[in-house]
Structures are given as structure tokens and as C-alpha cells.
Amino acid sequence: MARKRRLPQEINAGSMADIAFLLLIFFLVTTQMNADKGLLRKLPPIVEEENQDNIKIKERNVFVVLVNANDQLLVEGKLMDVKNLRHETKEFIIPSCGDELQPECKDTVLSVPGVGQRKVILTKQVVSLQNDNGTSYDMYLRVQNELIAAYNELRNELAEEWYGKIFDKLTDDQASPIKVVYPQNISEAEPKQVGGPQ
Amino acid sequence: MSKFKKKGSKEAPPISTASLPDIVFMLLFFFMIATVIRDTSILVDQEMPKATEIQKLQKKSLVSCIYIGRPIKEMRSKYGDEPQIQLNDTYKTLNDIPDFIAKEREDKIEAQVPQMTTSLKVDKKVKMGIVTKVKQELRKVNALKINYAATEDNDR
Numbered sequence: 001m002a003r004k005r006r007l008p009q010e011i012n013a014g015s016m017a018d019i020a021f022l023l024l025i026f027f028l029v030t031t032q033m034n035a036d037k038g039l040l041r042k043l044p045p046i047v048e049e050e051n052q053d054n055i056k057i058k059e060r061n062v063f064v065v066l067v068n069a070n071d072q073l074l075v076e077g078k079l080m081d082v083k084n085l086r087h088e089t090k091e092f093i094i095p096s097c098g099d100e101l102q103p104e105c106k107d108t109v110l111s112v113p114g115v116g117q118r119k120v121i122l123t124k125q126v127v128s129l130q131n132d133n134g135t136s137y138d139m140y141l142r143v144q145n146e147l148i149a150a151y152n153e154l155r156n157e158l159a160e161e162w163y164g165k166i167f168d169k170l171t172d173d174q175a176s177p178i179k180v181v182y183p184q185n186i187s188e189a190e191p192k193q194v195g196g197p198q
Numbered sequence: 199m200s201k202f203k204k205k206g207s208k209e210a211p212p213i214s215t216a217s218l219p220d221i222v223f224m225l226l227f228f229f230m231i232a233t234v235i236r237d238t239s240i241l242v243d244q245e246m247p248k249a250t251e252i253q254k255l256q257k258k259s260l261v262s263c264i265y266i267g268r269p270i271k272e273m274r275s276k277y278g279d280e281p282q283i284q285l286n287d288t289y290k291t292l293n294d295i296p297d298f299i300a301k302e303r304e305d306k307i308e309a310q311v312p313q314m315t316t317s318l319k320v321d322k323k324v325k326m327g328i329v330t331k332v333k334q335e336l337r338k339v340n341a342l343k344i345n346y347a348a349t350e351d352n353d354r
Contacts, residue, residue, distance in 0.1 A: 014215055028229065038345040039345065040253050041346065135325065136326070138322035138323070140326050
């Protein structure tokens with residue numbers, strides 16, 4: 001008689017995978033990746049008192065944005081709604097030579113990697129943002145957002161023209177000439193203590 | 199009698215799926231370890247302002263958070279209604295910020311220090327006065343990269 005080897009009874013582990021998958025999916029759904037998002041800014045380093053007087057910028061080069069304690073916006077001396085700020089800022093940043101009220105500008109030729117030589121107009125524009133101690137953070141961030149948006153839109157337009165894709169998708173090499181044309185000069189003046197406590 | 203068995207005479211054995219759970223468990227453990235559950239309990243009201251131009255924060259290990267807002271309900275009887283600054287697990291004052299930044303820097307490689315970002319998680323109702331003071335403290339200790347935490351705004 002042929003010897004018959006008895007195999008040990010195998011436990012069916014087919015459902016084990018299902019259970020593990022269930023656990024995995026549960027975990028994937030419940031743990032939020034807590035993606036930190038926000039507006040990235042860089043603070044200016046502290047300058048020595050004596051040097052501060054040396055930095056003089058002509059009035060026509062500065063785009064003055066003031067926010068008061070009542071969350072009202074004053075742009076270049078005019079009361080304005082936040083909705084119009086982006087458009088107004090873009091208007092200021094886009095170089096328009098010959099206009100006495102617009103920032104000073106000069107022509108240069110930039111070598112753009114992958115595109116070649118391009119004639120561009122550089123301006124000496126600075127956006128100056130000043131808020132009051134009583135300004136709400138929400139308003140402050142909305143103003144910041146609009147200012148950054150104005151720059152981003154212009155950068156995107158230029159990136160689209162030169163490379164055919166948006167600014168965020170560019171490599172560092174490609175992005176640097178655009179940053180030269182539209183530098184994000186948002187300066188924040190020390191806040192004033194005018195309205196209300198705190 | 200032939201020496202070789204005829205091919206195909208036997209049915210193909212079923213593919214063993216025994217290792218499948220192991221693989222899935224491996225994935226599960228990876229996920230459990232990789233996703234860091236923040237253990238800081240937030241003691242201030244946090245309602246983030248909305249913004250459209252937000253960027254994702256890269257390199258989470260280089261981010262330190264400063265929470266500013268009104269104390270949560272349970273703490274209000276003790277700390278009042280005024281906005282508080284929270285570092286790690288407790289309310290702190292402005293003077294503690296340099297120490298906090300120094301401590302955050304301690305366990306990082308020196309080359310990474312300039313890349314460190316301070317995320318300001320500020321409630322939208324907070325007034326700018328306290329935020330500005332925090333920013334001044336950060337400037338003093340040369341922690342210049344900051345991030346104003348905000349949530350994505352899809353309406354605008």
C-alpha cells in the first residue's frame with residue numbers, strides 16, 4: 001500500500017487580509033495628515049537704528065497700504081475695499097514708464113534660461129503695509145493675501161508667457177529671472193498705536 | 199512506465215494568500231508610525247482665517263508652532279478673556295519666545311537652522327497688537343521665516 005502523507009490542516013487565512021485592510025483604511029481615514037498650510041513670509045532682520053535713516057525711498061516708488069483699527073483700508077490716500085486691492089496693486093506693480101506717479105523704471109536685458117535674451121522693465125517699486133495694533137488678524141491676513149496674490153498673478157502671467165506653465169511649476173533656474181522682474185517687496189512698517197487698547 | 203510524469207495531469211495548487219495579511223499589516227504599521235499624531239493639546243480658540251495664496255509647509259520637523267488666541271472655555275475662568283500665547287502645552291508670555299526658539303533649534307543640525315519656520319497659528323479674531331509683538335520677538339532671535347497659518351478659501 002502506498003504511504004499517504006497526511007498534511008496538517010491548513011487554517012484559511014483568506015479573511016485575515018480583509019481584516020487588515022479594514023484596519024488600514026480606518027487608519028487612513030481617521031488620521032488627518034494635518035497638512036500645515038499658510039502664507040509664507042519672511043520677516044526683515046532687525047536693522048540698527050542709525051542705518052534706518054539712510055534708507056530713503058522716493059514717494060512715487062512706494063505703494064502705501066494702511067489698515068486702521070476699524071479694519072478700514074487706506075491705499076495711497078484713498079479709502080478702498082479689500083476686493084479692489086488686488087487690482088490696484090497689480091496696476092502699481094506693472095511698469096509704466098513716463099508716468100510721474102508710477103514707480104521709476106529702467107530697461108534691461110535679462111538672459112532667461114531656456115528662452116534666451118528678453119528685454120524687461122525693472123521698477124523700484126515697494127509695497128508698504130502698515131497696520132494698527134487694533135487691526136484684526138483676519139483683516140491683516142486678507143490684505144496680505146491680496147498683496148501676495150497680485151504678485152503671484154503677475155508672476156504667473158510672465159511664467160505662462162515665457163515657459164507656458166505657472167510659476168509654481170518652474171525650476172529654481174527658471175523662476176529666478178521672474179523674481180527679478182517682479183520682486184516681492186512687501187515691507188511692513190512698525191505698527192502704530194492709534195485706536196483702542198492692546 | 200514512463201520516467202516523467204505527464205504535465206498537467208495534476209491540478210495547479212491554489213496560490214497561497216497567507217502572506218497578504220502580512221503585507222497589509224506592514225503597510226498599516228508604516229502608516230501608524232509615519233503619521234505623527236500631534237500631542238499638543240490646543241488651549242486656545244483656533245479659527246483660522248481664510249486665504250487663497252496659501253502654500254503647503256514642507257519639512258514638518260523644521261516647523262515650530264506658536265498658537266495665539268482666546269483661551270478655551272475651560273481655561274477662561276483662570277486666564278481671563280484676553281488672547282494668550284501658547285507654546286508647547288502651556289500659556290506663555292512674550293518673554294518665553296526666545297527660549298522656545300532656542301530650544302527648538304537645539305536638536306536641529308546647524309545647517310537646518312535657517313530653514314526653520316515658525317508657524318503662527320492665530321485665531322482670526324485676535325488683534326494685531328499681540329501678533330506684532332510676537333513677530334518682534336522672533337525678529338530679535340533671528341527666526342525670520344514665518345508662516346501665517348490659514349485655511350484654503352475656495353469661494354474667492
